Amino acid sequence: MNGFAATLASQLTSALPATAPLIKAALRADPGLLNNCVSLTRQLERLVYEPFQAIMKGDLLKETISKGPFDIVIDGLDECEDKQGVEEFIDHLLDFFQEHPRIPLRIFIASQVEQHICERLEDDRVQLCNLDSHSPYDDIKKFLQVSFCTAAKRDRVIRAYIQEHGEWPMKPDMDMLTEQTGGSFLLASTIFKYTIQPATAEDPTTPMDRLPFALRMNGR
Structure with a gap:
């Protein structure tokens, strides 16, 4: 050692x-x-x-x-x-x-x-x-909540969306994202990074645009 x-x-x-x-x-x-x-x-x-x-x-x-x-x-x-x-x-x-x-x-x-x-x-x-013997889903949900909250503070596009439309992601979406991870923190991190990545010339979509696609990912 x-x-x-x-x-x-x-x-x-x-x-x-x-x-x-x-x-x-x-x-x-x-x-x-x-x-x-x-x-x-x-x-x-x-x-x-x-x-x-x-x-x-x-x-x-x-x-x-x-x-x-x-x-x-x-x-x-x-x-x-x-x-x-x-x-x-x-x-x-x-x-x-x-x-x-x-x-x-x-x-x-x-x-x-x-x-x-x-x-x-x-x-x-x-x-x-x-x-x-312990389910990881509560911890994964907390990880996603904190991660999206931090992203909202740093990203003016997300911040503007929340100011106009309210909570994002909404609770049902957050619950679904948590389930989509299949209990994997690695997949949770991947889904989060995919969703909040900055727009580019090749992919001008916003995090709000990408969330529905993230909800269709399946780690099970």
């Missing part, structure tokens, strides 16, 4: 700038910290966990407790070919939370079912959820 700790540290500084000087100090104190020969456990401790713990105090801690913990999302863990590194990461992660159960931090891992991952995560400290 080369570069994994460095990536998390970079994201951490973006979300919590106060951690930046602490991470820089750790690298100055240990210039070889990012070398591949250094264990992932040590890298995570020095570059992620310790800086996060160090700033979680005073007003920031109170605010975090009131709003809820920070989340680190790790998608596609099964795609990492370094199985030993993945196992080391999970083992250390569980040990860290065992030692610091009240820390306002949560790790969300999205992964295909792989034996070396499942064996590590089948633990009382882990909440497992099978996403296949």
Whole structure:
């Protein structure tokens, strides 16, 4: 998992700038910290966990407790070919939370079912959820609603149409678009991009013109 700790540290500084000087100090104190020969456990401790713990105090801690913990999302863990590194990461992660159960931090891992991952995560400290058992349609509908709303703010043609005719797309059309995706976020994105693409000399149609065609797409 080369570069994994460095990536998390970079994201951490973006979300919590106060951690930046602490991470820089750790690298100055240990210039070889990012070398591949250094264990992932040590890298995570020095570059992620310790800086996060160090700033979680005073007003920031109170605010975090009131709003809820920070989340680190790790998608596609099964795609990492370094199985030993993945196992080391999970083992250390569980040990860290065992030692610091009240820390306002949560790790969300999205992964295909792989034996070396499942064996590590089948633990009382882990909440497992099978996403296949959840319908994606509500999330897809929300994605489309937000996307069309954002497009309307940026596109004067759409904005003018809404001012004259009201809501667009209308609720029945939005419901139909959601169904047309067949539960696929990829198709939802494709339908949206097709509908709101700017007019060209070859295709002078507006998003309102293209919506009926989008409604006939079928992802099922």
